[in-house]
Amino acid sequence: MVQKLDTLVETPSQTAGPYVHIGTIPTFAGNPGIYPEDLGLRAIEDGAAGEVITITGSVIDGTGWALRDAMIESWQADAAGKFPGQAGADAKVNGFCRFAAHKDTGEFTLRTVKPGKTPMRGGGFQAPHIALWIVARGINIGLQTRIYFEDEDNSADPLLSRIEQRNRVDTLIAKKTGDGQYRFDIRLQGDDETVFLDM
Amino acid sequence: MSDPIIPTDMGPLIPRNRAMHPAAYDIDYKTSVPRSPKWPLLSMESTPSEETGPRFGHSLIGPMDNNLIINFSKDANKPAIGERVLMHGRVLDENGRPVPNTLVEIWQANAGGRYRHIKDTYLAPLDPNFGGCGRTITDENGYYEFLTIRPGAYPWPNRGNEWRPMHIHISVFGHSFAQRLITQMYFEGDPLIDHCPIAATIKNRSQLDRLVSALDFSKSRPLDFLAYKFDIVLRGRRQTMFENKLEGM
Numbered sequence: 001m002v003q004k005l006d007t008l009v010e011t012p013s014q015t016a017g018p019y020v021h022i023g024t025i026p027t028f029a030g031n032p033g034i035y036p037e038d039l040g041l042r043a044i045e046d047g048a049a050g051e052v053i054t055i056t057g058s059v060i061d062g063t064g065w066a067l068r069d070a071m072i073e074s075w076q077a078d079a080a081g082k083f084p085g086q087a088g089a090d091a092k093v094n095g096f097c098r099f100a101a102h103k104d105t106g107e108f109t110l111r112t113v114k115p116g117k118t119p120m121r122g123g124g125f126q127a128p129h130i131a132l133w134i135v136a137r138g139i140n141i142g143l144q145t146r147i148y149f150e151d152e153d154n155s156a157d158p159l160l161s162r163i164e165q166r167n168r169v170d171t172l173i174a175k176k177t178g179d180g181q182y183r184f185d186i187r188l189q190g191d192d193e194t195v196f197l198d199m
Numbered sequence: 200m201s202d203p204i205i206p207t208d209m210g211p212l213i214p215r216n217r218a219m220h221p222a223a224y225d226i227d228y229k230t231s232v233p234r235s236p237k238w239p240l241l242s243m244e245s246t247p248s249e250e251t252g253p254r255f256g257h258s259l260i261g262p263m264d265n266n267l268i269i270n271f272s273k274d275a276n277k278p279a280i281g282e283r284v285l286m287h288g289r290v291l292d293e294n295g296r297p298v299p300n301t302l303v304e305i306w307q308a309n310a311g312g313r314y315r316h317i318k319d320t321y322l323a324p325l326d327p328n329f330g331g332c333g334r335t336i337t338d339e340n341g342y343y344e345f346l347t348i349r350p351g352a353y354p355w356p357n358r359g360n361e362w363r364p365m366h367i368h369i370s371v372f373g374h375s376f377a378q379r380l381i382t383q384m385y386f387e388g389d390p391l392i393d394h395c396p397i398a399a400t401i402k403n404r405s406q407l408d409r410l411v412s413a414l415d416f417s418k419s420r421p422l423d424f425l426a427y428k429f430d431i432v433l434r435g436r437r438q439t440m441f442e443n444k445l446e447g448m
């Protein structure tokens with residue numbers, strides 16, 4: 001026998017199920033009016049500093065089908081690399097956004113500002129990126145990933161540098177499709193499976 | 200949205216013990232088969248992107264938000280139908296400390312097992328006075344409570360004859376984006392728990408037991424409602440005397 005640890009174990013995850021929007025985006029689920037507005041409707045308010053961008057994509061399963069029932073959350077720094085709540089952060093940047101795959105097409109859209117690079121503990125910087133968390137029916141524990149940008153310098157990013165199979169790095173990089181417009185598809189499985197994170 | 204100034208470095212998150220969670224792929228839960236990543240996750244110590252996270256103030260919450268019996272009808276004379284239940288508990292972290300001021304959201308089927316959702320076509324009727332969602336923010340001790348009705352069990356397409364045990368879906372934020380957790384609360388004594396392939400995605404029985412709320416007469420109100428206690432543990436942060444921190448333990 002050994003001494004008893006006094007730490008607790010994390011509560012286990014369960015799938016968000018097909019009706020996650022009832023609890024998280026009730027207006028999207030067809031149930032407006034319970035709250036004044038859905039949580040996390042906007043990543044930014046008018047007047048946020050930096051380049052306003054739009055990222056469009058889909059969450060695609062192993063058969064190539066775009067999920068119609070995915071719910072995604074994003075979290076990011078402002079254009080100067082400060083997270084909401086930190087001293088000096090842009091008060092117009094909420095940083096957090098909730099969005100759903102379209103019920104007919106499966107496409108999602110995130111409108112926000114391009115984040116700045118963010119300092120690492122112990123020195124160095126991370127390239128500009130947006131953290132994502134994806135839940136849906138059939139996803140037993142929420143999937144973490146990140147959006148990087150093809151028109152930024154990603155060469156010294158510590159996370160991207162850790163990816164051994166360099167051919168997979170591209171799965172985390174949004175492609176520029178126009179002025180302030182990017183495409184970022186998330187592939188749950190199969191060829192070009194997105195790199196998911198355990199952080 | 201974010202009222203307080205958040206310290207920039209409260210330490211890295213304790214790495215997730217994924218053996219305590221369901222695996223992504225579970226052949227008995229068919230929808231997980233095409234939706235489960237096959238390659239290993241990329242493991243790395245957390246960074247500010249995971250250690251910070253959205254904070255929501257108490258001003259967000261309306262007075263009826265955690266009362267699902269009346270928050271849809273907005274009328275105390277038009278309550279939801281069903282067995283009245285108080286769901287309550289604390290949100291803690293792995294270090295055993297309360298997680299105060301964090302948003303908890305729930306959603307559930309009505310007493311007949313039907314969700315208020317366009318995709319739910321189960322033959323049980325909708326309750327005109329039940330929406331099925333609620334939210335609250337934990338107090339300074341990490342405590343939360345919801346007044347609701349006991350959801351019904353419902354059938355779903357998976358294998359031949361599949362029924363979900365009575366359950367309430369729960370979403371918790373914590374203070375770090377990587378503490379984010381969605382899970383489900385089951386009810387003590389429900390025989391369907393042992394037949395449910397979604398519950399069975401958790402292979403460790405003591406972990407599954409932690410999702411089963413306990414009937415709690417200490418909080419039950421006579422002639423009004425039964426209480427069920429459900430505590431939630433989120434990831435903690437690693438701190439040692441050898442790591443310089445702006446914020447002490």
Ligand SMILES: [Fe+3]
Pocket residue numbers: 017308363366368
């Ligand atoms: Fe459910």
